[in-house]
Amino acid sequence: MTYKLTRCDLQDLDRKDPLASFKNKFLLPDGILYMNGNSLGPLSRRAKERMSDAVEHEWGTQLIRGWNTAGWYDMPTRLGNKLSQLIGAADGEVVVCDSTSVNLFKAVSAALSINPSRNKIISEVGNFPTDLYILDGIKQFSNNNPTIRIKPRNNIIEAIDTETAVVVLTHVHYVSGEIFPMDLITRKAHEMGALIVWDLSHSVGAVRTDLNSAKADFAVGCGYKHLNGGPGAPAFLYAAKRHHQTMQQPLSGWFSHKKPFEFNDDYMPADGISKMLTGTTGVLGASALEASLDIMLEARTTDRLAKVLNLTTIFQNLITKQCSGLGLTLASPENPADRGAHISYRHSNAYAIMQNLIKRGVIGDFRSPDYMRFGFSPLFMSFEDLLDAVEILREILTTKSYLSPEFQVLNAVT
Numbered sequence: 001m002t003y004k005l006t007r008c009d010l011q012d013l014d015r016k017d018p019l020a021s022f023k024n025k026f027l028l029p030d031g032i033l034y035m036n037g038n039s040l041g042p043l044s045r046r047a048k049e050r051m052s053d054a055v056e057h058e059w060g061t062q063l064i065r066g067w068n069t070a071g072w073y074d075m076p077t078r079l080g081n082k083l084s085q086l087i088g089a090a091d092g093e094v095v096v097c098d099s100t101s102v103n104l105f106k107a108v109s110a111a112l113s114i115n116p117s118r119n120k121i122i123s124e125v126g127n128f129p130t131d132l133y134i135l136d137g138i139k140q141f142s143n144n145n146p147t148i149r150i151k152p153r154n155n156i157i158e159a160i161d162t163e164t165a166v167v168v169l170t171h172v173h174y175v176s177g178e179i180f181p182m183d184l185i186t187r188k189a190h191e192m193g194a195l196i197v198w199d200l201s202h203s204v205g206a207v208r209t210d211l212n213s214a215k216a217d218f219a220v221g222c223g224y225k226h227l228n229g230g231p232g233a234p235a236f237l238y239a240a241k242r243h244h245q246t247m248q249q250p251l252s253g254w255f256s257h258k259k260p261f262e263f264n265d266d267y268m269p270a271d272g273i274s275k276m277l278t279g280t281t282g283v284l285g286a287s288a289l290e291a292s293l294d295i296m297l298e299a300r301t302t303d304r305l306a307k308v309l310n311l312t313t314i315f316q317n318l319i320t321k322q323c324s325g326l327g328l329t330l331a332s333p334e335n336p337a338d339r340g341a342h343i344s345y346r347h348s349n350a351y352a353i354m355q356n357l358i359k360r361g362v363i364g365d366f367r368s369p370d371y372m373r374f375g376f377s378p379l380f381m382s383f384e385d386l387l388d389a390v391e392i393l394r395e396i397l398t399t400k401s402y403l404s405p406e407f408q409v410l411n412a413v414t
């Protein structure tokens with residue numbers, strides 16, 4: 001599709017957008033163009049109401065009874081079943097709990113437990129750091145002495161061999177947005193007798209993800225990015241049903257027990273996906289996430305995915321048109337179908353430019369050493385927003401206002 005990309009064209013696209021009404025479900029501050037939903041999704045009206053209800057009515061009046069009367073106890077599986085619809089999983093294959101890092105520890109350990117005669121783990125150079133750090137932790141504490149092979153992206157496929165126990169990859173790269181071909185790599189892993197764990201942190205809610213059709217083994221992902229679950233929202237863990245019997249995981253807390261309320265000294269794992277739980281659910285965080293999932297499930301998947309493609313394509317075209325010669329280099333794949341719902345550009349002054357953009361109300365983020373990252377949400381962004389953002393960026397780049405000392409101060413969280 002080609003657009004002339006005048007303001008009129010973009011307004012026309014907004015009028016025809018089947019998801020246009022979703023913007024009003026979010027509580028974005030005036031004057032903010034939010035392009036960081038891939039790092040922390042915004043607050044929705046429903047999440048706000050749901051949280052205050054969970055605090056005042058459920059915790060406030062139900063007290064301990066809430067575990068039964070307010071549906072707290074089955075939140076991990078109830079939310080998991082909602083989330084499964086976004087990632088091509090079946091009922092009973094997903095739990096919502098803990099953080100992505102913790103779930104990755106459990107998922108990779110479970111995969112190793114199914115493939116005990118092998119001990120090689122493969123991952124990617126430049127994967128999201130926590131994923132590599134967790135693998136390092138597994139190496140330190142696992143008794144079959146795993147070896148970890150971190151390979152450049154282009155060598156992953158050939159590195160998967162008959163000694164490989166588990167392949168651990170992030171579906172959409174957190175900087176470049178590059179998408180790994182899930183079907184192809186999963187198939188290669190299985191041909192070699194290996195298992196695969198996919199990290200869907202930047203995919204879920206924004207990119208086509210079909211775990212069961214790819215025959216994936218395990219997956220984990222984040223609740224606070226495109227799912228808009230709120231800061232530190234619980235994450236999720238998927239385990240294919242065929243592994244439920246055999247898989248074992250090391251963080252065998254009481255919520256993963258077959259009968260937690262019999263308070264036995266002896267551990268007996270639950271039968272299904274609940275085996276992957278650990279301890280008590282963070283009910284307040286899970287409440288906000290559930291409200292956000294409900295919003296996402298109201299948007300048709302085909303509409304969501306098509307809008308992400310349109311938003312990223314148009315943003316890229318606007319940058320090419322308005323900012324060429326101003327020092328930006330695209331650091332994401334050229335082809336929209338090869339990347340997820342964010343785009344990165346490199347610039348030698350990336351940090352200061354992003355600080356200047358944020359001051360002007362365009363919120364994206366900076367990733368070391370010189371990347372500016374812009375995220376695209378199908379639910380709360382309009383096509384006209386893109387033009388506003390690019391015009392501000394062009395002005396900052398042409399006037400070099402980013403050279404001002406106030407934009408050089410390094411924050412703790414970028």
Ligand SMILES: *Cc1c(COP(=O)(O)O)cnc(C)c1O
Pocket residue numbers: 099100101102128130131170174199201202222235
């Ligand atoms: C955001 C992200 C995480 C976050 O992990 P936490 O445990 O929530 O801090 C993990 N992996 C990837 C690939 C991510 O993008």
